[in-house]
Amino acid sequence: MADIFERLVKNYGPIGQHRERAYGYYAFPKLEGEIGSRMIFRGKEMIVWSLNNYLGLANHPEVRKIDADASAQYGLAYPMGARMMSGNSTHHEQLEDELAKFENKEDAILLNYGYQGIMSAIDTLCGRHDIIVYDAEAHACIIDGLRLHPGHRYVFKHNDIEDFEKQMHRATKLISEQGTGGILVITEGVFGMAGDQGKLKEICALKGKYEFRLLVDDAHGFGTLGKTGAGAGEEQGCQDEIDIYFSTFAKSMASIGAFMAGPRVIIDYIRYNIRSQIFAKSLPMPIVLGNLKRLDMLRTMPELKEKLWANALRLQQGLKERGFDIGKTDSPVTPVYMKGGVEEATAMVQDIRENYGIFCSIVVYPVIPKGHIIYRLIPTAGHTDEDIDLTLQAFTDTKQKLDAGAYKVEAIPDMAEAR
Numbered sequence: 001m002a003d004i005f006e007r008l009v010k011n012y013g014p015i016g017q018h019r020e021r022a023y024g025y026y027a028f029p030k031l032e033g034e035i036g037s038r039m040i041f042r043g044k045e046m047i048v049w050s051l052n053n054y055l056g057l058a059n060h061p062e063v064r065k066i067d068a069d070a071s072a073q074y075g076l077a078y079p080m081g082a083r084m085m086s087g088n089s090t091h092h093e094q095l096e097d098e099l100a101k102f103e104n105k106e107d108a109i110l111l112n113y114g115y116q117g118i119m120s121a122i123d124t125l126c127g128r129h130d131i132i133v134y135d136a137e138a139h140a141c142i143i144d145g146l147r148l149h150p151g152h153r154y155v156f157k158h159n160d161i162e163d164f165e166k167q168m169h170r171a172t173k174l175i176s177e178q179g180t181g182g183i184l185v186i187t188e189g190v191f192g193m194a195g196d197q198g199k200l201k202e203i204c205a206l207k208g209k210y211e212f213r214l215l216v217d218d219a220h221g222f223g224t225l226g227k228t229g230a231g232a233g234e235e236q237g238c239q240d241e242i243d244i245y246f247s248t249f250a251k252s253m254a255s256i257g258a259f260m261a262g263p264r265v266i267i268d269y270i271r272y273n274i275r276s277q278i279f280a281k282s283l284p285m286p287i288v289l290g291n292l293k294r295l296d297m298l299r300t301m302p303e304l305k306e307k308l309w310a311n312a313l314r315l316q317q318g319l320k321e322r323g324f325d326i327g328k329t330d331s332p333v334t335p336v337y338m339k340g341g342v343e344e345a346t347a348m349v350q351d352i353r354e355n356y357g358i359f360c361s362i363v364v365y366p367v368i369p370k371g372h373i374i375y376r377l378i379p380t381a382g383h384t385d386e387d388i389d390l391t392l393q394a395f396t397d398t399k400q401k402l403d404a405g406a407y408k409v410e411a412i413p414d415m416a417e418a419r
């Protein structure tokens with residue numbers, strides 16, 4: 001018999017294998033100081049492009065005040081227990097009502113975390129005869145939700161409507177052969193790596209041709225897209241055709257928790273059947289009051305979204321003018337595509353951090369194909385023109401060095417922190 005622990009430590013996985021050189025630098029870095037566009041990393045000030053603090057709410061004085069006041073009043077314990085048993089409050093219900101109204105849906109349900117919430121919702125919504133049709137680049141939480149699904153699933157090529165129709169045709173055929181079951185389509189409002197919006201309008205337009213319900217994960221669109229900030233459905237003019245709208249509070253709201261909004265009868269069904277909420281403690285009151293305040297600011301301070309977009313466009317335009325490939329983004333998420341190996345990518349990150357004071361995330365193999373590097377920049381309402389201009393200059397300099405082979409190193413530079 002194999003010992004499970006022995007097998008695990010033989011292979012720490014694609015990122016874990018680099019842990020001895022990466023800890024505290026490329027992996028598990030510690031950003032310190034007040035959350036904003038400038039933070040401290042290893043004692044040095046950095047311009048930070050890694051935080052989904054889109055509207056800059058994380059450190060807003062009114063947000064800090066409500067978080068502090070609500071914590072002083074309630075502590076983290078109240079209310080105790082799961083919502084269904086003893087963990088409900090009028091503020092939890094108020095937040096659900098306000099979210100439903102904002103998303104133009106009949107009802108909403110709070111989820112403790114987006115990740116486990118959406119997984120559990122997929123499990124709640126689909127039985128073994130149902131078929132799930134989903135986008136190939138769906139977030140890990142959707143993929144893990146699919147793992148809980150005992151029935152069939154068909155994946156369509158990312159944002160490819162022709163392939164979507166092919167999979168819908170297969171799914172429809174199987175349902176009619178089975179004589180039972182329905183179809184749930186799952187896609188995203190904004191894909192968080194490439195920043196391209198999901199083709200919600202095109203998918204919704206096919207509702208007459210195929211019979212299905214649509215669940216949209218709009219983690220990156222909520223607060224950043226649409227006239228009022230209600231997200232990708234509002235932006236694309238198809239919010240009413242989205243059957244279940246999901247977003248986390250972890251991005252534009254700079255908080256924690258998540259929600260789903262949809263028809264009252266279905267949200268009520270979820271409320272009484274979603275295992276991740278029924279068998280888990282509800283969101284603590286400071287989080288709920290903090291989210292009510294954030295939602296109010298998101299709705300009433302359009303200048304935050306305007307500033308976010310002004311910054312996003314300045315950054316994206318500047319990168320394009322300098323010849324960088326930023327792919328197909330039509331959201332604030334700004335990927336910069338380059339060519340190089342994992343070692344080169346890490347040497348370049350080291351240079352950009354140590355010599356230019358820029359902190360951004362890199363994505364390399366195995367998340368993307370070998371030989372490719374993505375630098376992922378998240379502009380926020382809190383960035384300044386100076387932040388953007390310094391970053392553009394740093395990217396221009398380091399790209400020249402990358403192309404000249406200056407980052408060709410034998411191994412990942414050892415930047416690990418002792419633990």
Ligand SMILES: Cc1ncc(COP(=O)(O)O)c(C=O)c1O
Nearest residue numbers: 113114115139192219248250258
């Ligand atoms: C698209 C998407 N869905 C869901 C989640 C998970 O949300 P949470 O952080 O609330 O668990 C994330 C990441 O935060 C995400 O990017």
